[in-house]
Amino acid sequence: MTIQLPRFATPQIQQVIAQRSTDAQQDFAQKIPELMELERLILQHSHIVNTHTEILLESAWGNFPLYSLTLGNKNPTAPTLLMTGGMHGIERIGSQVLLAWLQTLLARLQWDSHLQQLLDKIQLVLVPILNPVGMYLNQRANGNGVDLNRNAPIDAEGRVPLLGGGHRLGPFLPWYRGRKRGKMEAENIALEVIMQRQIFNRPFAAVLDLHSGLGMQDRLWFPHAYRKKAIGNIAEYVAMKTLWERSYPNHTYLFEPQSIHYLSHGDLWDYFYYQSRAQQQPYFLPLTLEMGSWLWVKKSPRQLLNMAGLFNPQIQHRHTRVLRRHILLLDFLLAATLNHPHWLPDEKQAGIFRQTANNLWFNGL
Template sequence: MAQPAAATVLLDAHDLPNHRALLRLVEDGQPWIEHRVLGQVRSGQRLLPLHALLLGNPDPACPAVGLFGGVHGLERIGSDVVMSFIDSLVQRLRWDRTLQDLLQGLRLVVMPMVNPGGLLVGSRSNPAGVDLMRNAPVEAGAGVPWLVGGHRLSAHLPWYRGPLKAPMQPESEALCRLVETELLPRPFTITVDCHSGFGLNDRVWFPFAHTARPIEHLPELHALAEVFDRSLPQHPYVMEPQSRQYLTHGDLWDHLYLASRQQPDRIFLPLTLEMGSWLWVKKNPRQMFSRDGIFNPLIQHRQQRVLRRQHTLLDFILRAALSHAQWVPQGAATRARHHEQALARWYRIPRSARP
């Protein structure tokens, strides 16, 4: 007798790291949090929800901040950072008048688990074997490292881009749709996408990843870095274009930044927080024998320290976005000065060689 086909089931909250915490956060966060399910992705016989949380003023004239985590399922700490920061906001909103006032002038858009299938099994890729940060229709030029920069050889290898000319993966499409509808139409937006797994230092990267060419909003990024350095002079972050480290095909944030230029009066500054997980391995060498330990702090007090540090960065980003009119360069001369300083700081282009 033939066996009936296995039924597709919705994910049980106990199965996915952070899922129960997110649902509890939504409940605790009323009336401040708006919860949306952007869609579902299949992992085996399960359908996994793609969650988004929205806080603050929905007026499209307000500036915005976007926070994203869990793009790579191995890098659980990125999702943890986003979740813990939103939880801290919810707790403060019960009593903190200054935070309540801040969110009256700001929209906050959050996607804490972009790749729930990867988080479920501890995989960098999504259930289809695709690296979501190599999945956008952006082609890099020469100098892309083999495999690491994205390839189409096989889904069994890391950094797989997906089939040529295929639509983006549902997780990538959901992220892009959320950004395009909630963030790109606004006059000013900063996003932070939280990752781990590179180097000894925490880095804040900005586009481009597919070319060493400077981004159009280089003056604004330099002004933001200047405000950051002056406001938190002891901060540990290295801020730089990703292209200083390596080039990649298919970067989602390059794709979205290029899309944002269809509205030239808007400022969209996508940042990637790349937490330096090699430092965690250096302090606890046994982690190098665990795939999870290469990308995440495994000792509880170290994880708490990481979360506290990133809360400071994210709080600064909220305040910088709300107050952007105070520091964004105004006028051609001021923008030109910041552009020159940025070229010297990040691109090391001699003045005589500049256009």
């Protein structure tokens, strides 16, 4: 798979679409309807949404654009919320939740003065489909067979699950990291450009990366994935957890570090976190939403008969329920990003929150 890396002044979306043949357009509509929906929303709301074609992936299956969307305040002092989906192509539900929320957001912006005022004060960046070729192929990896979330140049400090923690045996097995000392995949390089351009230069930035995984409960994970020690901003994570639980005491999420379950090589958010620290960004708080897909499989065991059914709800009413289930969380993150000065801990509170984290997760490590 070859790539073209246009600079920031990327071609207009109309040109990207116009270059597709009728057959390609029909093929995309059948195999990757999420991309068609994203392009429809962009075209319909081009007066509100600033869109970049970050990269055009040229493959044997066609040319796939990777879009980023920006709404709100462009001032570099404004706080930023980044939301991403579709890192693993088979986990379509993450992109679908993000697109459903975006559609609601754009509709509300036509009449909701409160939301208009909120977006006047923060920057919202969306990458709804990070791995369009993988989504088209209905596989976890990208078009080169590389797992994008095992591909960053960072190694685990401890034992990782066999294969699942990332390996270099080859793309014929899932969770392949890519070649040692090789460049990151084009999709990850494009995301790194977005991070440098719009995230690391902000005094406060939060991330929500949407996935689905084989669990019985929805989880909000934060780094580290490569080590069991507490992350530098652990006090801020505990403060956010406390804010969420006090605001919505009837929620159903587990809020916890990934490392208490397993370690993995090449985690993108570990990598970007330390890039942020190197640039002395005071607050960069990435989160991963892992939607518990066993909840859907348990109620519809027939989903075990196909790979997509392991990661996505396939009964219509359950699919619709999932699309609305996480709206409150996404809205909360918008509000928490804007109002971060009101909940970030001071020095005394930070010490208490660090001790809380040790008691909850790290046993004094």
